[in-house]
Amino acid sequence: MKISAFHLMPHRELPADFEKKYESVWVTPPWWEVADPARVGQYYNWTLDELIHAARMGFDGVCTNEHHQNAYGFMPSPNLMGSVLARATNGSNVAVVQMGATLPTSNPPIRVAEEYAMLDCISGGRLVAGLPLGSPMDVNLCYGITPMEHRERYREAFALTLKAWQAKEMFAWNGHYYQLPTVNLWPRPIQQPHPPVWVPGSGSISTFDFAVDNEACYCFLSYSGARSAKTMMDGYWNVVEKKGRQANPYRAGFLQLVAVGENDADAEAKYARHVEYFYHKCLHVPAPYFAPPGNQDYRSLVATLNNPVRRAENPKDLRYRDFVDKGYVIAGNAATVRDRLMEEVVKGLHVGNLMVLLQIGSMPHELAMENIERFGRDVLPSLRRVWDDEGWVNHWWPEKLRGAAPVRTPAGVAAGGA
């Protein structure tokens, strides 16, 4: 089992009436009214400190991700954050999990291949290369990519990236969307033939196929917990089986929100308002933004519109206890958190690469550090050995770190220096 700390880098201090006053947290939130660059600088530094703390607490990996024009999570360049993390965790067994730089919005997309190769070199071969399609908000609405071209561009860029890392000869790429006369990547990654590739998704069937066909780890980045993901992940495992692959749990990743306290009451007292802030404000996005016409191919569109799985709940109608009851957030004391993670997520969805979101919404730095500390100290050790008895190899983890468990290092010990 590999367990990584995920971070969105949200705006932590949105006004109380944000979701009433503004139409969206994404694409159109007014910077000048709700943000302050000096304060935002503090958020970035807290984010880095929190992830570095996770690395020191024995997490297997630290994850950053790319989003644009929003207050929900704004690391427009995850690789800037990743490079700080790579440097700060040198000498440890922690993977730098980029979840990651978005190919269709990087032009030319070999920029991602180059930066990931840099991260792999800087980290001494500890990179996990997430290659996301990118959300419609980021790619279509903020970066102007035509929805109908979004997936085609992604697939071409994905193939180009993999070839650019591995080709022994220079090559010309005469693609549909990208033409590069001489591809000759400098640098190349340390990991051979290339860093492990993760493909994040949100349940689209065509992404299941794509992930399996390309031998990538499929990661379901969910905010609604394992129960509502069950059907989707079962669908993924069906595809894995149909395509003749083994049900190696490391083929799957899953993101879970987690809040650890002394007990249920302590968790509620500490975390309730931050969880509600996350679901009420950070996910405040008009529904049509998620599905610009043309983004879904015709067959998926027909399937989606003809078989609406029961109308999704509006998280704005739910409160903290609902989120916990439904498993959107797993919260409570360490034993509860461990048991629910094990039953609902790890075993329930057959997941080997678990990601946990521990800084949630408005959660202040000190509390985020506490949540990370509690999870790393009281929960993580009891999950680490899951799957070991089945003998699976995590092909989707940096080879040099597969057998190694990161060790906790006391705070204050300077990291750095490979």
Added chain:
Amino acid sequence: MREQTIAVWQDKVRMRVLSDGSGPPLVFFHGSWGLTWDPFLAELAKSFTVYAPEHPGTTPEAPDDIYHLDGLWDLVLCYDELFGKLGLDRPALVGHSFGAMVACEVAAAYPARVGRLALIAPFGFWRDSEPIVNFMVLDPGQMRARVFRDPDGAAAKQLLGGGGDNPQDGAAARVRLMWAMGTTGKFIWPIPDKGLKKRIHRVQAPTLLIWGKEDRLLPPVYADEFTKRIAGARLQTISDAGHCPQLEQPDAVVRALRGFLTS
């Protein structure tokens, strides 16, 4: 009403063409919400032989044909091939919204192929002072309010749905609408200015602009961009109509078109 499906673009793009009537040929280019043989077209068919092709990808059974076209140049060439296969000789082109932009592009690319040009609220230009809302990511209620003068009127419901139909019909209509916006959006995302300003001077056909006075999607001031660039072009505004005057005020639009096309 007749229908035929014509394959162009090395037979990779199949376009169904609805047609009816007799008289001089008229090609109608539909907008982003798909083609329906509506009372407006039926009325035009009393004076013209109306050909209404479906934008590539919106023809039933051929949704993926759209992936064979990359940009406006490809699309305009498809229409050139289509006109050839239909044997059309200098037809009048009438277009609405996105379709009007395409009609104008065809008239600019092939000035000698086009008899007359009538553009109903055409896309094609952008003014920073009059930004055009991205209607493709509005919810259905907001879209009706943007596109129609009367969002609750029959015309709005006919084009954009919103009646309490049975769910299966509703889903089919929704698929049709979303795919029509997706396949047309391929040529106007994210800003509907794709260089017409560089080409529009080539239009030679006598041109009429028609605009709903209460167009809340594409403000009528955009007519200036066309009238100032096409010699002799004239603007006719339509009262009590939004972005789809031919649906909200079909009689007035047909009258304007008959007057212009038969003069």
